[in-house]
Amino acid sequence: MAEIKIESFAKINLCLDVLKRREDGYHEIKTVMQQIDLKDIITLKDNEDKVIIETNHPQVPTDSTNLVYKAWKLLSNRYNIDKGVYIKIDKNIPVAAGLAGGSSNAAAVLKGLNELWSLNISQKELMELAAQIGADVPFCIMGGTALAEGIGEKLTKLSSFSDKLILLAKPSISVSTAYVYKNLELNKIDFRPNTNDIIRYIEENNLESLATNMGNVLETVTIKEYPIIKEIKDKMIQYGALGSLMSGSGPTVFGIFKNEDDAIKCKAELSKHIDTVHVVKTL
Template sequence: MKRIIVDAYAKINLSLDVLRRREDGYHEVEMIMQQVDLKDIITIKEIEKGIIIESNKKEVPTDSSNLVYKAWDIICKKFNIDRGVYININKNIPIAAGLAGGSSDAAALLKGLNKLWNLGLTKNELMELGVNIGADVPFCIMGGTALAQGIGEKLTRLNNFSNIYILLATPDIQVSTAYVYKNLNLKEISVRPDTHKLIEYMEDNDIDSVAKKMVNVLENVTIKKYPIIQEIKKDMINGGALGSLMSGSGPTVFGIYNNEKLLKETERKLKKRLSKVYSVKTI
């Protein structure tokens, strides 16, 4: 039986700005998205009918609420495929953590089915399918570093910003993205990221300036409800991070380091009170 294995990488937001609320209820955003080497591993095998989803983590849904189900369904309907698939998700990315774990799994499945069933889809065609699954899916297919606009689906590839030391820490709380956006008051945002200046710093590989100028406007809502996020940011800065930010709508916090020894020391300290702490690099 043919088996395809695909890596599904996490993402962080080096900046996140919300420009306006659209008439359809979605928010217009502008953000810099960056993949890191924390990954889920997706194993795909063809079966006769239907879909079976299994995972090493019991928190991972194995029904139609999982985005990989939606990815399989979209491919089958578009190409009139009457074949089933077995999917195993070896889950390492924290769930509902602002790291696009579910979106990355769905992106990996689209890429895997494209190969398994010899569909011949280009990366851009896969990205066009991905936007119907979730706003982060096209970026997870593209990978690397990108400017995301619109609802996150309009992507511009940026210069590679790889091999940067990153510390991730996810507190054991559940953050609802819908709650965060609903409670975001655009008129109250006093500090916004200078996205285009950040891109210039990245192009110059000026890591220090990138780290110090990162802004995520969603912190205004999430930190107010969950002060532990601010505490983790402070711990990272005190531990030698050049800068620290919440990723997405949270609750994951990341720090950028230029010294691996300081990163490892902060990682050791944070692990004393948090179970999900990861030393990673940008890719």
Template structure:
């Protein structure tokens, strides 16, 4: 019985700008994406027939609505493969947290099946397939540090921004990404990310300037409706974070720290009131 185990890393947005609403209903974005060490672990095992999903988490669907199933289905149909597969998802990334947890699991399945079925697809070919599953999936296949445009599928690899100390805080709020985008008033956005500056600071490896320049225009919707998120940001800054930002449409907030002692103190403080608090780093 063939088996493969793949890490599926979470992502954070170092910046997120929404440029316009497209005619197809999607939004034109400009974002800087960064993978972090926090990860799910995906085990893919060949079976005689059928497709099944299991997980240690009760918060994710184990049916056809899971992006993991969609990843398997796309690959099986595209390459006319009729082999049974069982997938186990060790879920460590907070669910629906703006950290691409579902997308990174799907990306891991695409990469895993490519190896297991000896398809020999290139990364760019896997990314094209990934886009059929979700806008964040191509980035999750690429990984690292990247500039993303379009709906997130036009990717440019950037100089690595790895080994920066990150604190993640997720209060467990139920945030609808669709609602956040629908409630975003593009004409009222005045404080946008300066992407060109961010690109320069990443190229220089200047953690402090990157952290201070971080912006996410979706905060104007999500944080306005959920003031606790701003309190988390303030707590991170008061405990020495160089900068703090909401990832994606939320509700996860992260902080970049230069001092591990400051991070540990902040983590301890937030754990009293916040559902999920995790220390990690960029990769």
């Protein structure tokens, strides 16, 4: 029986601006997305008659609500493939954390089934299909560094920003993305990140300027609700981070470090109070 293993990488947002609320209820955003080397491993095997999803994480659904199921359904319907699949998800990316773990898993299944079923779908077409599953899924197909616009599905590949040292910390709270966007008051945002500047700093490989000019307008909602997010940001700066930001709608916070010793010391300090802390690198 053929078996395929695929790496499924997390992402952070180096900046995130929300431009407006659309009539359909979605929000227009402008964000720079960056893949990091924190990853899940997805194993796929042929299974004749049904979809079986297994995982090592109790909070990950194993039914049709999981995005990996939606990825299977999308491809099997589109290409008239009448068979199931066995999907095993070895989770390392925190769940509901603003790191696109579920979206990344769905992207990995699209890529894996493309190979397992010998469909020969181009990356461009795979990304177009991925947009039907969720706004972050096309980026997880593309990877690297990208500007995302629209609801996140309009992607522009950017210069590589790989091998940068990142400390991630996820407090043990759950944040609803829908709640954050619903409570975002666009007319009361004092600071908006300058996305064009962030892109220029990436092109110049100017780590210090990028780190000190990052911004995420969703922090205006999430920090009010969960002050621990600001406490983590402050702690990272105190321990030598060049800059610190909440990723996506949270609650994960990341810091950009130049010095690995500083990142390791900060990890040790944060780990006293927070279960999920990782030193990672950008891809």
